[in-house]
Amino acid sequence: MNNIFSSITLGDYQLSNRIFMAPLSRGRAVENGVPNAMMAEYYAQRASAGLIIAEATAVAKQGLGWMNAPGIFNDEQQDGWKNIADAVHEKDGRIFVQLWHMGSTVHPDFLDGELPVSSSAVKQKGSLTTPKGRDREFAVPRALTKTEIGNVVQQFVDSARRAIDSGLDGVEIHGANGFLVDQFTRDGINQREDEYGGSIDNRLRFMMEIVNAVCYEIGSGKVGIRLSPSNKVWGIKDSNPKATFSRAVTLLNEFNLAYVHILEPKPETGDPMADADYLTPVLRENYRGNLIINGGYNKKTGNEALANSEAEAIVFGTPFISNPDLVERFQADAALTQPDNTTFYTSEAKGYTDYAFMAV
Ligand SMILES: Cc1cc2nc3c(=O)[nH]c(=O)nc-3n(C[C@H](O)[C@H](O)[C@H](O)COP(=O)(O)O)c2cc1C
Incomplete structure (x- = not known):
């Protein structure tokens, strides 16, 4: 029987364990979204994860509307990712990067005053920090034209190409958490009347x-996707998440990803993101490939x-922030360090690369 320490073949890769690191935005790419040496050190520290899914x-x-988040759309950023890939590979780790709009x-x-884009001109509830201050409320976006949709698809392809050329092992398409892909998926936001709206x-x-386009460019064995069927972040909602996300994974069967x-905490975790209607089992029934799950897991529940x-495989988020050697700690049944959430998004090494390894 498999446990979190069992090896696994996932797409193009043989991975040494099933303890994966979740994508975690940390806001350390302070110079034009270029990944820096501190980020390379942080990811290398966590290289014993079966797979790192970078932020x-x-x-x-x-x-890009997140303070000091990295990009992967120009040469300088690609070079920064190369340093991270090299540092992780030096420690025999594997690393994908999460592609985000x-x-x-x-x-x-963030857009010199221009409006942001979405599936429809529907405002999401909430605010984020911007260069002009904290709690800057979201604007009413404008709907992408069909030509522009094609351009965004191409941006994902170009970034995936850059990821592979930089030496990263693959990409995870960010289809979760109320961002652009999710803004098309869920009918609480998508009100289009063309072939990108209406039916599931x-x-x-x-x-x-x-x-499809990213798989064509880099090969499906280097591509994953993240979905969050019950997440209602920023008021995003769907009239029938069960039908929508079951159909999503059924269609995804065709790609051999x-x-x-799936980011979906179980109801018993009490996580605010959890929903009484826990859909992961239904998605499991409908999806034939590798499913990896995240949301409040520990060694026992994993x-x-x-x-x-x-x-x-099981994906761990916050435990990896404060335990660079999470895999070894699980192996040793050692105590875990608790993360300090006041340093989640600060730009320094404190709370980032200075979490201690177990004493040996
Ligand atoms: C500091 C922080 C940053 C995060 N950044 C991302 C991100 O970049 N992409 C994403 O899909 N989820 C992000 N998440 C969600 C995590 O990937 C994960 O789903 C969440 O922490 C739940 O897993 P856990 O209970 O193991 O921590 C973030 C969460 C935290 C706490």
């Missing part, structure tokens, strides 16, 4: 076009989920 990384300036949650402050298949067209990644064949 959400913008495919275009238009999609924030859509309507990009504040105009129409709303999933944007996602599938990205997946490295994995589908092993239980694998023993029950709920997924092929």
